Amino acid sequence: MIYPKALKGNQTDTYFETSVADPFRDLENDSEATKKWVDEEVDFSQNYLSKIPFREKIKDQLRDIWNYEKIGAPFKEGDYTYFYKNNGLQAQSVLYRTNLKTKNIEVFLDPNQFSEKGTTSLSQLSFNKKGNLAAYSISEGGSDWNKIIIIDAITKKQIDETLVDVKFSGISWQGDEGFYYSSYDKPKEGTVLSGMTDKHKVYFHKLGTKQSEDKLIFGGEKTPRRYLGADVSEDQRYLIISAANATNGNELYIKDLQKGGDFIQINKGFDINASIVDTEGDELYIFTDKDAPNMRLVKANIKNPSPENWKDVIPQTDNVLGISSGGGYFFATYMVDAIDQVKQYDKAGKLIREITLPGKGNVGGFGGKEKEKELYFSFTNYITPGTIYKFNVETGKSEVYQKPKVKFNPDDYVSEQVFYTSKDGTKVPMMINYKKGTKLNGKNPTILYSYGGFNISLQPAFSVVNAVWMNNGGIYAVPNIRGGGEYGKKWHDAGTKMQKKNVFDDFIAAGEYLQSKGYTSKEYMALSGRSNGGLLVGATMTMRPDLAKVAFPGVGVLDMLRYNKFTAGAGWSYDYGTAEDSKEMFEYLKSYSPVHNVKSGTCYPSTMIITSDHDDRVVPAHSFKFGAELQEKQGCKNPILLRIEKNAGHGAGRSTEQVIGENADLISFALHEMGVKL
Template sequence: MRAATVLLLVSTFGLAAQQPRSSTMFSYPKAHTGPQTDTYFGTKVADPFRWLEDLDSPETRAWIDAENKVTADYLAPLTTRPAIQKRLEQIVNFERYGSPEKHGSRYFYGHNTGLQNQTPVYWAEGLTGEPHILIDPNTLAKDGTIALNSLSITDDGTLAATALAEAGSDWQKIHVREVATGRELPDVIQWTKFGGAAWLLDNSGFFYGGYDAPPDGDALKATNYFMKIFFHKLGTPQSEDKMIFERKDDKEIFLGTGVTDEGRYLIVYQGKGTSPNNVLAIKDLSHPDAKILNLIDKPDAAYSPIGNNGTRFWLLTTLDASNGKVIEVDLEHPEREYWKTIVPESKSKLESVTLVHRTLIANYLTDARNEVKLFSEEGKPLGTVELPGVGTVGGFGGKREDTETFYTFTNFTTPGTVYRLDLATGKSSIYREPKLSFQPAEFETKQVFVTSKDGTKIPVFLSYKKGLKLDGNNPTILYAYGGFGVSLTPAFSSSRIFWMQQGGIYAQAGLRGGGEYGETWHEAGMKLKKQNVFDDFIACAEWLIANKYTSTPKLAIQGGSNGGLLVGAVTTQRPELFGATLPAVGVMDMLRFDKFTVGWGWKQEYGSPSEDEAEFHAIYKYSPLHTLKPGTKYPATMITTADHDDRVFPAHSFKFAAQMQADQAGPAPVLIRIETRAGHGGGMPITKQLEMSTDIYAFLIKELKMTPQL
């Protein structure tokens, strides 16, 4: 399908007085409390720091400045920071390539020389042709904070639509440029999110999803409802764009769009919030007056288009198949009784499928690691793709008639290596391989299975330097996510290599709520079952301690976004279990997550605390902000967020930090690090990534009482 193509570009109140108050050994800005109280199904809930939701008020800005000063004053004396940053720069300073994509006779790919803030995109005539710059986001902002969110190339490779985002915002602007000359056309599309352009085959224009413009000055906070699909004709102003599709019946529907390879059909994806289930509509573009028809008319499962041959469409679906299967639907007989199962469900999760060289390339997850199998269009097994080891693969893009495809392999100690797969022979060869400043052979990875509270087995990867002693003294980071059907698989991180060089263990857990074992696994950790996720994480921490990998004083937990919620929740439930906590851009006020930007979409995952009494009571029991208790000894904590995060509104972290500081009875610091001109994490320039990683590791080295090896 030719939708918005994302190249694999390689790269987390006020002050009543300016006098600090003391909490054991640490002093924090004195934040006033307000009288705000809300009632949920008869339960009164105080919200004393509600005023921190007004991001631009003088009081909030003063509080942000004061909190950043506390954090800066804590970090300033840590003499390890310059050496940490230098070593991190050395590790990350290697060439990185993305998988090439072919359009016409041209190949397009991302290439970062090492320390570039953003990854430029190049094009070449032929696979070995001379590279030319298509777009270098580093030239668009001196501080590197304008990022390329997605890139959509016309079928013939002559035009490119670039979706650019500033300062980490989800909002983006779509620009159009000529590939050969680099000349930018006057076409600019504003107020789009979560996608890019889907071109017509004749290059005359493209489809895109967008919202109405938010109120002036409120773009980072206002809720976004009623997404629409528009068509933009090149050479015309956005004000003349024609609205193609909308769902007036439900303001919470997310829309996506794509055009089939031969250019005949427009596909419109429709999903409610972040629910994995969706419906599909289709329009025959060969008939200008054709109506949009429902191909999949009820959201009883997930349906993802793979490709088509005329009226025959292949879909990846979870219909009666939690782990996924491939079905064929013919537009000439679209009724369900005519649907055919092409690749049946297996014991492993079918994560993605593409159609290249008339071959279905099926990417499976088995115990959170990838395996790739090939099938004919009729479902006949054609063998497997031999991978270089245990890890994660992505890519396999292309068109139905192409004879080649590219994929990227990575694991905890192997940066993304690009392979070319010749589908005529079934052979893979290395296309781009990075040169490194460290030796991957110095480290090892193993997988263990931890028994959770209810007996469920949880997969955990452990990576560390060879020669590890199981004496309970190893500093350890336990990382997880556990939500939205997201699968955590082995992936490379330069900062994790630094951590392991310091003698640290990196543990990555695949908790329920994720997608590691299909939709059943996801459903076991959502809504009223969310506590399962926290129980899984706690069990992993206890296992690491019981098996002498680490001990409480040496154990740090880390997670971002939904993972920040995870870290916040288990910190309030078991504060005595951890030596340090690192909640990043977390959803901490679970009673108000649906009040900002696109947070309403998460009701499909968490439940609705304002609309459903049972879900309110379940959420209220674990909401990190509401389960903090005065007089509790909390572990050393560094909360991280950003002032331009319009995915998870930064006031979640602000309120959690203010309350945790007020409740802290122990000697450990409770810090918040608030990044400027950054958002939820996507598109963050390398300079800011390095600065944040430096601060986090300096914090951990101090609080876990490590001996740095710099």
């Protein structure tokens, strides 16, 4: 294959007296040479993919199953009930509302009108307590940099100037005066998509005033933190600030808005995770992992809220706890081998009931305002499309609220959980999903997908993409590897820093298990993951190029020596460590960093690296440099493609057509490289 030629230089960096070459450094810059190379790579990939005979057939299959009405759980604000709906193939879901008195239904916000191609999406939406004012943020082209638009919720007309340069922010109203939001100083011209963002700031925007007059509430030079979130409690009494320097561990601050005064710091340092999930008068309900790696719910009093005074409401158990509140109750979701169980408690921590669920799977919801008597929850697993249920908090009765009409029959499929042994003897669970009647003869196209980081748990969820994959004879397997949150803090920490290779070992062992049991073989296996999962695939394919036929590193963190130099990357150091920490940490990172471990003449899997030109979370330079290394050094005929989405970001807010296009390419490339004909 004659690949596009990337501009090559002689850049080297020195870490602890070790010189490291970085020949494709220019691909970090938005130079004319980089733009030209990107255009050539886009053309090269599209030319290759266009020759796959069944590519359009796969796209049609995806559109066909995707084309069903999707309705979200309703929520009340003021005199209206709001709900999201997508007719089927709309680029973005539309927000409707029903007038509680007249029962009239109307469109409230239609993000499809925000831009011509449906690439501007709705990020956040927040109403004031009365429900007569609203503010919503939009993302253009998938960027993490948002704008906030403020409207009269009754007339739907804009009532204030648009706020700009907002990033990683919630919107939390204080009465009718205005709201709190978070942002960073905008990087210098030309570095908006890659410049470091490390000093988050919380501002208060008072309605009717200019953004330039917004008051700094917390953060900036005096209290530099990378991630700040501000929330006003439902009773409007407290302003709560969560302040963190990494993706794990945070400080908690609270201010009594009724009594005034300064912030009270609840806990110091970043050794624990803590969040206030509810308040009742002077009582604060805090969800935390302090002295509880599997999480617990505690109670504190505003007069003396420091950790030594916390009292258990729902204590830690052997299973990881998630918490939500609504209708005057707490709902505890316990994760047992990645499968959910739910219990309802009162505010004193007394068990009211265990909630009967429709099956084994993943539950979301059970959140709502204090006075609501009906809450909603969703249930899904790998072979059950997401269904929404209405739940009565007093009787405990559930009923189906919205069941999607998907062209998919769960009875035709199998979803089984197995446990396999990793390299160091650790037992790891894995869900394996396929069509009934599949013969375990080693010839089934198989996608092995995982994540393994940041305390994120991969729980069963239905996907149209996986439905099409399984319908074409594919197996979809998801191991719950270390680095995730499936078994609490210990499981997460076992996949961080100097133990990060446990994550790759778990993933490799999952592939070997599937091959040894006849589900698939090397020639029919594809490795897949996104973001931190892109790192997982990049590291696995460079450590074990013989494991699989195909690899899909998606929007991946692939240069482990420089990831902390871009956008919010420095905040990921809890999981990764940095090359500047110590010689030992540098050498460990370099030993698995995908960009630095591509060897000339090695036969790597057929690879489609997936990224977007506007990804300002994991900058595309990671993918560009990895792709250039692989294309230059590939030792066999397996193709190395860079699939670069234009006008898109890290993944959120993409139009339906963009998502269908990417996944049609992924499925058809995998099957084509495996020699499967449709």
